[in-house]
Amino acid sequence: xxxxxxxxxxxxxxxxxxxxxxxxxxxxxxxxxRPEGDRCPICFDLVELPVAAHSKMNACCMKxxxxxxxxxxxxxxxFDSCPFCRTPLPHDNASxxxxxxxxxxxxxxxxxxxxxxxxxxxxxxxxxxxxxxIELWTEAAELGSLHAxxxxxFVYYNGIGVEEDKPRGIHHWQQAxxxxxxxxxxxxxxxxxxxxxxxLAVQHCMISAKMGYERSLNAIKANFKKGHATKAQxxxxxxxxxxxxxxxxxxxxxxxxxxxx
Numbered sequence: 001x002x003x004x005x006x007x008x009x010x011x012x013x014x015x016x017x018x019x020x021x022x023x024x025x026x027x028x029x030x031x032x033x034r035p036e037g038d039r040c041p042i043c044f045d046l047v048e049l050p051v052a053a054h055s056k057m058n059a060c061c062m063k064x065x066x067x068x069x070x071x072x073x074x075x076x077x078x079f080d081s082c083p084f085c086r087t088p089l090p091h092d093n094a095s096x097x098x099x100x101x102x103x104x105x106x107x108x109x110x111x112x113x114x115x116x117x118x119x120x121x122x123x124x125x126x127x128x129x130x131x132x133x134i135e136l137w138t139e140a141a142e143l144g145s146l147h148a149x150x151x152x153x154f155v156y157y158n159g160i161g162v163e164e165d166k167p168r169g170i171h172h173w174q175q176a177x178x179x180x181x182x183x184x185x186x187x188x189x190x191x192x193x194x195x196x197x198x199x200l201a202v203q204h205c206m207i208s209a210k211m212g213y214e215r216s217l218n219a220i221k222a223n224f225k226k227g228h229a230t231k232a233q234x235x236x237x238x239x240x241x242x243x244x245x246x247x248x249x250x251x252x253x254x255x256x257x258x259x260x261x
Contacts, residue, residue, distance in 0.1 A: 035179055116151065120151070212244030220233065
């Protein structure tokens with residue numbers, strides 16, 4: 001596995017070119033759209049948030065299929081195979097873990113990140129092993145996994161299984177946020193709020209709220225009530241949130257939600 005990520009207290013190296021955008025400029029002008037990995041590989045629409053509640057990832061191909069396409073597959077009689085790659089689904093922890101590890105060996109960032117999650121929570125029969133999870137997330141982050149960056153931000157910022165290093169945690173959230181990760185963007189807003197930078201906190205949450213992230217919309221509403229956000233900002237966030245949510249809906253997805261509620 002890769003070595004742990006270098007200390008990021010100073011953040012990413014800045015260019016010597018005076019015309020080059022600063023980290024703050026890149027952070028606030030990038031990541032306004034969710035990543036392609038948040039799209040269902042079958043219908044190609046963005047999966048509703050939170051992604052884990054509105055999709056299912058199968059160990060065979062590590063693709064997240066939305067609940068609407070999952071329902072459509074079941075209606076066609078596909079109960080025991082992956083809706084995307086048609087591989088028969090594993091029926092026990094050992095088989096599932098073997099599928100994940102097979103993709104890990106091939107350098108699949110999603111599989112490496114997923115295995116890190118399993119070690120962190122101690123699932124699929126694995127013993128909880130946070131240091132091992134961090135190793136895997138670090139490798140996955142180096143390969144481009146936004147979720148791995150988010151998880152690394154979480155453990156470093158909060159000192160879970162590793163020495164607390166808030167700047168390093170923030171660095172990982174910044175990397176993910178600049179590529180459209182809504183959870184990381186929201187957390188950056190929360191950090192700025194804690195630090196008393198209410199204007200910047202609202203700006204971060206505006207970005208993620210407009211991508212359909214309800215927690216960020218609620219944060220802006222709370223800031224509005226406290227006088228840290230304007231009525232116009234809340235109205236803009238609400239409109240953007242509603243538009244984003246509407247774009248993620250489909251008849252199949254609504255039917256799937258109705259059947260599971």
